[in-house]
Amino acid sequence: MNDIMNEKIKGKHTVIKPGATIGILGGGQLGRMIALAGREMGYRFATLDPVEDAPSAQVSDRQITAVYTDEAGVRELARISDVITYEFENVDARVAAVLEEEAFVPQGSELLRMTQNRIREKSTLASHGIPVAPFRIISSEQEAEQAIDELGLPAVMKTATGGYDGKGQRVIRRAEEAATAFIALQEFQTEIIIEQFIPFTKEISVIAARSLSGEIRTFPAAENIHKENILHLSIVPARISSFLAEKAADLAETIADKLDVTGLIAVEMFVTKNEELVVNELAPRPHNSGHYTMDACVTSQFEQHVRAICNLPLGSTRLLTPVVMVNILGEHLDPLMEQVANLPDSVKLHLYGKKESKPKRKMGHLNVAAESVDDALKIIDKIGIWK
Numbered sequence: 001m002n003d004i005m006n007e008k009i010k011g012k013h014t015v016i017k018p019g020a021t022i023g024i025l026g027g028g029q030l031g032r033m034i035a036l037a038g039r040e041m042g043y044r045f046a047t048l049d050p051v052e053d054a055p056s057a058q059v060s061d062r063q064i065t066a067v068y069t070d071e072a073g074v075r076e077l078a079r080i081s082d083v084i085t086y087e088f089e090n091v092d093a094r095v096a097a098v099l100e101e102e103a104f105v106p107q108g109s110e111l112l113r114m115t116q117n118r119i120r121e122k123s124t125l126a127s128h129g130i131p132v133a134p135f136r137i138i139s140s141e142q143e144a145e146q147a148i149d150e151l152g153l154p155a156v157m158k159t160a161t162g163g164y165d166g167k168g169q170r171v172i173r174r175a176e177e178a179a180t181a182f183i184a185l186q187e188f189q190t191e192i193i194i195e196q197f198i199p200f201t202k203e204i205s206v207i208a209a210r211s212l213s214g215e216i217r218t219f220p221a222a223e224n225i226h227k228e229n230i231l232h233l234s235i236v237p238a239r240i241s242s243f244l245a246e247k248a249a250d251l252a253e254t255i256a257d258k259l260d261v262t263g264l265i266a267v268e269m270f271v272t273k274n275e276e277l278v279v280n281e282l283a284p285r286p287h288n289s290g291h292y293t294m295d296a297c298v299t300s301q302f303e304q305h306v307r308a309i310c311n312l313p314l315g316s317t318r319l320l321t322p323v324v325m326v327n328i329l330g331e332h333l334d335p336l337m338e339q340v341a342n343l344p345d346s347v348k349l350h351l352y353g354k355k356e357s358k359p360k361r362k363m364g365h366l367n368v369a370a371e372s373v374d375d376a377l378k379i380i381d382k383i384g385i386w387k
Contacts, residue, residue, distance in 0.1 A: 014104070014212060016083045016310035018042030021061070023081030023103070025068065025095070027054025029352035029362065030286045030302075031087035033294070035059045037302035043310075048077045055353040056087065068095050078103035085263065085309050089115050089284055090162070106212055106262040106309045111284045114259075118160045118193055121282055128258045130251070131278050133270075135195040141179040147194040148178045157181045160191035169229070171197070198278050200270035204238050205289040206252035209304045210261040212311040218249040219301065219317045222289045222325075224268075230360060232386070234289045234325040235373050236296065244275050251277055264305045266290065288327070288362070295348045295367040296323035321369045324376040326386065328364040330357040335385040344379055346370060 016022075018041050024031040027049025035045040036059050045060040050067045057063035062080065066073025068091050077084065077099075084105045086096065089112060096109035114120045122132045136147035137160075148155055153175065159168035168188050170181035178194075185192050203226070207219045223238035224231055238245060252267040259265070266287030268280045290301035299307075299315030307314050328336060328351070340349065343366075351364035366383075370376035380386065 014311055016104075020044070020082035020310070021046055021080060022306070022309075023048070023077045023084040024056055024060070024087055025077070025084065025091045025099075026087035027051060027056040027063065028087055029055050029354075029364075031056030032059055032352060033291075033300075033302045033350075034085070034087060034286065034305055037300055038306040041303065041306060043306065046077060046080050048073055053355070058353045068092055071098070074098060075102060083309055085305070086112065087285055106311075107284060108262070111259055111261060111265075115282050115284050116161055117191075118158060118281075119191060122193075124259070125255070125279055125282075128255075130255060130258075131276070133195040133198050133278055133280070135193050138182065138192050138194055141182050144178040144182040144192075144194065145175065148172065148175050151194060151196040154197040156195045156197055157185060158193055158195065159185055159188045160193055162188060162190065167229075198270045198272065198280075200278075201273050202238070202240065202271040203268065203280070204240065204248060204271060205234075205266055205268045205287065206248045207264055207266045207287055207290045207293075207301055208249075208252040208256040208261070209264050209301075209308045209314055209317075210256040211308045211314055212262055214257075215314050216253050216256050217304070217314045217317050218252050219290060219293055219297065219304075220319045221245050221248045222292065224289050228360070230329070230362075231288045231327055233327075233377075233380075234292055235377075236292050236319065236323050236325075237373070239373070240271060241275065244271065244277070248277055251279070255279070255282070263308045264290075264301060288365075289325070291350070291365050292323045292325040292367055293317075294350065296321050296369060322371065322373045322376060324368045324370075324373055324380060326366050326368065326380050327362055328366065329359065330361040330363055331359045332385050333357050333363045336383070339383070343383070344368075346376075347379065347383075 021044040023046045027047045032055040046062045047056040047060045048064045093113035138144045154173045157170045203224045210216045221238040222234040225233040266283040270278045294300045298318045346369045348367040368376040
């Protein structure tokens, strides 16, 4: 058993110093960017992922090629790692629970278990007085119709688990659509909920970091614009009042504290016409809407995550420049490469090392810094591949 595990009893006093090995459950782009940030700080990395040469593995010291439920692979990751984190919330919480018995997993499995299920997530947030959309749990076409009667139209039907990038969701605008939507979502073989539709003016997100010792810092709010249920732009600073930006930061900090988060928690929120905030979803990890921090903040979300799980002092989250992050999907990659040599010097390109480019697959992102977000948006329009 490694030294860190022997010191696990120290809890909030444990410091994992540079030179230690950080194990990552998941080999995607978030793990890749965690590893790139952590390597600059002097840490080593091991990745567990079923795909050989996964994006995270390309920049790690070692990859264990195994499915996330492979007990032998999971135990090997525990053996060679001083601390373990996860890069996406679809890792089986039971696997994280097993790891907790054999390794140091500061994020724990309970937060993962809770955020993997919309029913548990919304119920937990509501129990802490956090505003969420009213919802009903349904198990039949008749219950779906009854929920529509109670919540009103429009409404949103969702699977309780999964549903990444808009999958597993149906917007219901007419009562007769409820039964059809329920039948369609049953294919996901999970519980189903209906939420009251929140008429929002903007979607924003705030990423909060909380260290083992309880220190909390929030990043500036991002204004998020989606296309076909996939994040397209993150605009920072968000085009909201300073009062609302502070309120959003306070809400994210409260959630990080109430849920005893270690690491990062991304809080997605709706802004109503009355400047109220309603929490939509949580993500207990680095988040797509926080990629702007790589080039526009003193500390990136990825470095902050490493600092938080290793119990180092958290870095400054000060914004250095207005910035817009734009996602590069599979259909954008070739057109972008044709003009990459002519991109303005304020544009930073980040590619994820994925072997196969597919439509709607996230292949990378651009961070566009400028004197104002309007100027950054003009640069993106001029590049032109997202029209």
